[in-house]
Amino acid sequence: MEDRSPRTKQTIQHLYDTILPKLAEHLHQNLAPVTPLFADFSLERLLDTWTKDPHASHDTVVSLENGNIQRLGLRLRLEGFQKVGAEAFDISKDLLFLLDQQFYTVGPDQHTNWLEKSYLQRWEQSEYDLIAERWSEDLIDDITQRLQKLAE
Numbered sequence: 001m002e003d004r005s006p007r008t009k010q011t012i013q014h015l016y017d018t019i020l021p022k023l024a025e026h027l028h029q030n031l032a033p034v035t036p037l038f039a040d041f042s043l044e045r046l047l048d049t050w051t052k053d054p055h056a057s058h059d060t061v062v063s064l065e066n067g068n069i070q071r072l073g074l075r076l077r078l079e080g081f082q083k084v085g086a087e088a089f090d091i092s093k094d095l096l097f098l099l100d101q102q103f104y105t106v107g108p109d110q111h112t113n114w115l116e117k118s119y120l121q122r123w124e125q126s127e128y129d130l131i132a133e134r135w136s137e138d139l140i141d142d143i144t145q146r147l148q149k150l151a152e
Contacts, residue, residue: 006119007067007099007100007101007102007104007119008067008119009064009065009066009067011119012064012067012069012099013067015072015097015104015119016045016047016072020045020072020073020074020097021045022123022128023074023128023131023132024043024074026128026129026131027043027076027095027132027135027136028043029132030132030135030136031043031136031139034078034136034139034140034143035078037078037081037082037083038078038079038080038081038082039080039082039088040078040079040080041077041078041079043074043075043076043077044074044075044077045072045073045074045075046071046072046073046075046094046096047069047072048062048069048071048072049062049063049069050062051070051071069099070099071096071097071098071110072096072099073094073096073097075092075093075095076092076093076094076095076139077092078090078092078143081143086151087150089146089150091139091143091146093108093135093138093139094108094109095107095131095135096108096110098110102118102119103116103117103118103119104116104117104119105117106131108134108135108138114130114131114134115130
């Protein structure tokens with residue numbers, strides 16, 4: 001079993017400042033064929049300042065600076081689907097990092113885990129590619145399902 005490193009302010013900040021932007025670059029590359037189908041899109045970092053650590057006091061402020069964030073990630077928003085004959089629609093999709101004390105998981109929601117890593121464990125190129133590919137495939141499936149519902 002690999003050595004687990006505990007969550008700290010610095011390791012959370014590293015995820016937010018370094019890992020998320022690099023992962024966003026990979027996602028953006030994978031989305032290149034999809035984004036022209038929409039009038040506008042945004043891909044931004046997500047920081048959950050609402051979810052408190054169950055062991056923290058009720059008056060503790062949840063913030064990146066305090067190192068007590070439980071979730072962070074990326075949020076994609078595609079607006080104004082533009083295809084002749086199809087009704088316009090918007091779609092959004094998250095990629096979440098759920099932060100445990102000894103490790104974090106990455107997936108499209110809080111119930112799906114595509115990757116588990118220790119805080120100090122480096123990201124390999126293949127991991128960026130894997131997450132970007134799976135997430136992009138999920139997005140394309142979501143768009144396809146939306147189009148099928150509109151066609152019914």
